[in-house]
Amino acid sequence: MSQISIRGVKKVYQKTEVIHGVDVEIEHGEFVVILGPSGCGKSTLLRMIAGLEDISAGEISIGGQVVNKLEPRERGCAMVFQNYALYPHMTVKQNIGYALKVAKVAKPEREARVMAVAESVSLVPFLDRRPGELSGGQRQRVAMARAMVREPKVFLFDEPFSNLDAKLRVAMRAEVRRLHRDLGVTSVFVTHDQIEAMTLADKLIIMNAGNVEQIGRPTDVYNHPASRFVADFIGSPAMNLFDGEFDAEGEFLYGQGGRMSVPQLNGVRQPGRKVVLGVRPESVRRTGADAHGAIPAVVDYVEELGASRLIHAEANGSRFVAVDTETAAITNGMPVHLSVDGAALHLFSAEDGRRITH
Amino acid sequence: MIERSPYFDAFTYAVMIIGLGLVVFPFWVVIVAASQSLQEVSSVPISLLPSDQLWVNLSEAWERGGLGTKMLNSMIVSVGVTIGKITLAAMSAFAIVFFNFRSRMICFWLIFITLMLPLEVRIVPTYAIAANALMPFQAILDVTGLTWLVQTVSGVQVSLNWNLLNSYTGLILPLVATATGTFLYRQFFMTIPDELVEASKMDGASAMEFFWDVLIPLSRTNMLALATIMFVSSWNQYLWPLLITTDRENFGTAVMQLRFLIPTMNGTPDWNVTMAAALIIMLPPLLVVAFMQRWFVRGLISRDK
Numbered sequence: 228m229s230q231i232s233i234r235g236v237k238k239v240y241q242k243t244e245v246i247h248g249v250d251v252e253i254e255h256g257e258f259v260v261i262l263g264p265s266g267c268g269k270s271t272l273l274r275m276i277a278g279l280e281d282i283s284a285g286e287i288s289i290g291g292q293v294v295n296k297l298e299p300r301e302r303g304c305a306m307v308f309q310n311y312a313l314y315p316h317m318t319v320k321q322n323i324g325y326a327l328k329v330a331k332v333a334k335p336e337r338e339a340r341v342m343a344v345a346e347s348v349s350l351v352p353f354l355d356r357r358p359g360e361l362s363g364g365q366r367q368r369v370a371m372a373r374a375m376v377r378e379p380k381v382f383l384f385d386e387p388f389s390n391l392d393a394k395l396r397v398a399m400r401a402e403v404r405r406l407h408r409d410l411g412v413t414s415v416f417v418t419h420d421q422i423e424a425m426t427l428a429d430k431l432i433i434m435n436a437g438n439v440e441q442i443g444r445p446t447d448v449y450n451h452p453a454s455r456f457v458a459d460f461i462g463s464p465a466m467n468l469f470d471g472e473f474d475a476e477g478e479f480l481y482g483q484g485g486r487m488s489v490p491q492l493n494g495v496r497q498p499g500r501k502v503v504l505g506v507r508p509e510s511v512r513r514t515g516a517d518a519h520g521a522i523p524a525v526v527d528y529v530e531e532l533g534a535s536r537l538i539h540a541e542a543n544g545s546r547f548v549a550v551d552t553e554t555a556a557i558t559n560g561m562p563v564h565l566s567v568d569g570a571a572l573h574l575f576s577a578e579d580g581r582r583i584t585h
Numbered sequence: 586m587i588e589r590s591p592y593f594d595a596f597t598y599a600v601m602i603i604g605l606g607l608v609v610f611p612f613w614v615v616i617v618a619a620s621q622s623l624q625e626v627s628s629v630p631i632s633l634l635p636s637d638q639l640w641v642n643l644s645e646a647w648e649r650g651g652l653g654t655k656m657l658n659s660m661i662v663s664v665g666v667t668i669g670k671i672t673l674a675a676m677s678a679f680a681i682v683f684f685n686f687r688s689r690m691i692c693f694w695l696i697f698i699t700l701m702l703p704l705e706v707r708i709v710p711t712y713a714i715a716a717n718a719l720m721p722f723q724a725i726l727d728v729t730g731l732t733w734l735v736q737t738v739s740g741v742q743v744s745l746n747w748n749l750l751n752s753y754t755g756l757i758l759p760l761v762a763t764a765t766g767t768f769l770y771r772q773f774f775m776t777i778p779d780e781l782v783e784a785s786k787m788d789g790a791s792a793m794e795f796f797w798d799v800l801i802p803l804s805r806t807n808m809l810a811l812a813t814i815m816f817v818s819s820w821n822q823y824l825w826p827l828l829i830t831t832d833r834e835n836f837g838t839a840v841m842q843l844r845f846l847i848p849t850m851n852g853t854p855d856w857n858v859t860m861a862a863a864l865i866i867m868l869p870p871l872l873v874v875a876f877m878q879r880w881f882v883r884g885l886i887s888r889d890k
Contacts, residue, residue, distance in 0.1 A: 279783050300789030312780035316802045325798070326788035373788070 230255040230413045231276065231381060236285035238271050238437075246271060246437045248285065253415065253430070258407050260416045262424040263434035264460070269417045270385055272434070276415060277383050278302050290380055305374035306383040310390065311366045313358040313373075319345070320354040323372045330377075344376045347409075348402070364395045371406070382407075382414040388423065400426060421461055425449070433457050451573075455580035458505045458573055464537055464548050466505045470577060473498050485543030488520060491569040495584070501577035508537065510571035511549035514564050521564040522547075529557050540565065618860035619643070626857040642861035650842050650862050651834075658756075659820060659839040660869065665757040666819035667812050674766030674811065675804070679796055681767075682774040683782065693771070700764040704825060715755050715829055719745035751832040760819060766811050773807045774800065809880035817870040839866045 231253040238246040246268040253259050261269040274280040276287055278299035287294055294302045305326075313322050320341055321328075327337045345351050348368045358366055367387060374382055384403075388396045400423060407414055418424055424431055425445045433440040433448065433456075441453035452458035458466045471481030473496045479487040481504065489496075489504075514521050524542035538549045540563060549565055557563070574583040613633070618626050620639040625632060646652065680686075681693045704711070714720060723745045726732045732743045749755030777800070785795045801808075826838040833842075846862045848854045874881070 277783075277787065279786065299786045304787070306784075306787045308780045308784060310778065310780055312778065312784035314781065314784075314799055316799075325785075325790070329788055329790045329794055329798075373784075377788075 230257070230290060231415070232286075232288045233272075233276070234286045234288075236272070236275060236287060237283045238268065238275065238280065239283040244283075244437065246275075249434075249439050251432060251439065251442060253413060256411045256413055258414045258416065258427060258429045259432060260418060260424040260428035260430075261432045261434060262418060262421060262428075262460075263440075265419055266436075267434045268437040269419075269434050273383055273385055273415060273417045276302075276381070277304050277306050303380035304383050305377050305379035305381070306385065307367075307370045307374050307387045309386045311358070311370045313366060313369055315358055318355050318357055319350060319361070319369050322358065322369055323350075323376050326373065326377045340376055341372075344372045347375070347406070348372050363391050364399065367391060367399060368402075371403075375406070375410070379412065382412050384414065384416040384418075386418055387416075388418075388420075396420075396423070403427065421463065425461075433460065435460070451582070452505075453582050455503050455505070455575040458575065462507060464508045464550075466507050466573070467511060467547055468575075469504045469545055470501070471504060472501055479504055481543065481545055483544035485522070485545060487522070487567065489569055489572060491572060492574060495574060502583065503575040503577050503580070505573035505575065506567050506571060508548040509550045510568035511547055512566050512568070513538065513549060513551050513553065514566040516564050518564065518566055520569075521566055524563055524565050526557055526559055526561045526563055528559050538563065615860045615863055618857055619864050621857050623853070623855050623857060626860075627854055638857065639861070642857050643865065646846065646858045646862035646865060649858065650846050652839060652842065652862065652865055654835070655837050655839040655842045656865070656869070658753075658836060659866075661753055662756045662822075662826070662838055663816050663820045663869075665753065666760045666822075667815045669757060669761030670763045670766050670815045670819075671808055671811055673761050674763050674770050675801070675808070677767045678770030678774055679800065682771055683792070683795075696764050696767050698764075699762070700768075704760070708824065708828065711759050711825075712828055715749040715759060717745070718747040718749050718758075750829055751836050753836070755829050756826055756836065756838070760822065760825065763815070766815065769807065769811055770804065773804055777803065806880050806883050809877055810883070813874060813877040813881045816873050820870045842866075 231251075233249055233251040233253075236246060236249045237244060249272060251259075261272060263269045271280060275282050276289070278294065278297060278301075282295050289302055289304070314325065317325065323344060324337050324341045327340060332340070341354075342351070345354055348371055350365070350368055350372055353361060353365060353369075358369065361369065370387070388399050391399060403416075404427060416424075416427060428445050430442065431445050431448050432442050435456050441448055441457050443451075443453075448457060449461055452461060452466075455468065459468060469479075469481040469485075471479055471485075473492075474480055475498050477488070477490075477493065477496050477498075479489050479492075481487065487504075516523070522542050524540035524547060527539045527541055527546075530537040530539070535550050535552045536557075538547075538551050538557065540547045540549065542565065547565055551557075575581065576583055617633055617635050618631075619642050620635040620637065621632070621642075622636065622638045625636055625638075677692075677696065681689055681696075717723070723732075723743075726743055726745075735741060735743050749758065781799065782795065785799055790798065821840060822838070823840050826836075827841045827844070830836045830838075830841070833845075843859075843862055843866055846859045848856065848859065
């Protein structure tokens with residue numbers, strides 16, 4: 228039986244519907260990341276699980292119990308907020324222990340539990356300080372400790388690392404991963420950072436404009452994006468996408484007179500149907516002029532990444548991004564030849580953006 | 586604007602000194618007059634130098650005005666009003682800011698509008714209520730015919746009466762509603778981030794627990810600032826105590842007592858005693874402001890988070 232079950236959940240503000248019916252099952256002990264651009268409804272969904280927003284339609288159950296009408300405190304969830312939301316006038320110890328104090332846990336037990344949690348996130352030296360005297364990373368750890376001390380059934384994270392700098396973010400990511408491994412508590416984590424999502428998630432939920440676009444393991448989502456939106460959103464640099472159609476000979480026509488022969492797509496080609504062909508930059512390579520299927524292109528600019536570089540080029544009126552690991556000098560405006568790995572192609576319908584499977 | 590030139594400095598100092606002189610001069614006159622004998626204070630032109638009769642005048646004023654009881658009364662009333670105002674203001678602002686009920690904007694505006702109705706304007710109806718605090722209920726019973734019904738059925742004449750005249754309740758209760766305080770609290774509560782409210786909800790705190798454990802400690806400076814203003818204004822309250830107190834001996838306040846220490850047309854013009862009494866009476870608010878000043882400024886201007 229799944230731990231959290233979300234069935235047909237909708238959210239309506241005044242008259243605008245912002246979440247259009249979401250169905251998700253979250254298993255016990257799973258780490259689920261909800262990923263999407265800002266305004267896609269991911270935080271709203273999380274807040275509905277937490278009980279901070281009313282559920283306009285549908286049903287959410289936690290541990291087999293429908294929680295639609297339950298107060299936040301009765302749901303057994305703990306939440307880590309984006310801006311930490313620590314009580315500024317309380318010490319770290321009081322902040323962590325507040326939930327226990329409200330729950331009327333006896334003082335000795337409370338102190339012991341606060342101590343244990345503080346140890347697990349290395350906050351013991353700071354217990355008597357106030358949030359104002361702590362750094363961002365320490366405040367974040369207090370926020371996590373405050374969530375952990377209640378021993379909740381579910382952890383909810385609402386973009387918790389968006390105020391931290393890049394290095395600290397990586398460290399906190401590792402910390403969250405470790406805590407999840409140690410505690411094994413079901414966790415729902417909302418973020419707009421795809422690297423965070425890919426590295427943390429057991430299961431990834433991609434949301435867009437109030438709809439769930441795809442649910443799956445991070446590698447599945449990366450390798451088999453279910454829609455054009457997911458293909459575009461996941462992966463950095465973003466996937467090359469070409470609008471076009473197949474002709475009677477089975478060649479893909481795109482841009483201004485561009486032709487690509489794609490024998491790998493034999494089964495799904497429908498001549499005349501508008502489609503979108505996608506290929507990840509790492510499957511586009513620089514090649515010799517005489518290679519089979521080489522596409523002549525002109526380099527627009529090059530992004531140096533250290534271990535590799537990204538070549539932004541133009542061919543047949545379409546833009547290509549290719550990952551290049553060679554070191555030969557490339558200058559802007561230089562003609563190059565690109566080849567596309569036919570085995571790594573993604574095909575989407577141009578009408579609804581859904582994947583055309585092959 | 587920062588400007589540094591000797592002329593400008595001299596000018597600003599001059600302005601400040603004139604301002605200070607205007608504020609301090611009346612106090613100086615009070616102190617001087619309070620220290621002079623009857624002859625000295627009656628001489629024309631009056632001397633602006635203090636004399637040696639201060640202690641004599643102070644004890645005379647204390648005796649004649651019965652200021653012991655009066656100061657105590659004033660203290661009870663001022664502290665009562667201050668505590669009442671802060672409690673009521675905090676709770677009503679809490680309701681208005683953190684609860685989403687249908688008529689909350691109407692409630693807020695109703696409270697806000699009373700800013701335009703100072704005590705002096707509503708003093709007659711307020712007096713009527715104070716004379717019988719249950720009068721509105723009596724009126725409701727009369728209008729709805731319940732009085733008649735009860736009388737017909739049981740033969741008992743319903744006549745509600747709760748007289749607040751000549752009581753501390755009467756001196757305090759009508760003054761505890763404060764639009765200013767509610768407004769100040771509302772402004773402060775609105776700076777509390779929503780996440781803090783949500784965090785306390787997730788921690789399982791009820792609304793009242795959030796109020797006590799989070800809002801009240803956070804609004805401490807705010808509260809002290811408000812307390813200072815409210816204490817001073819209720820200490821200085823003159824008209825209401827004068828109106829509601831007929832038993833001046835037991836329930837008179839210090840400020841209204843001052844009126845009876847002013848020399849009458851045909852009496853001895855002993856202004857020195859009057860000034861000595863004024864000196865005694867203005868001491869408590871002065872001390873409160875002096876002690877609270879630090880908080881006062883912080884609470885009204887900046888917010889230490």
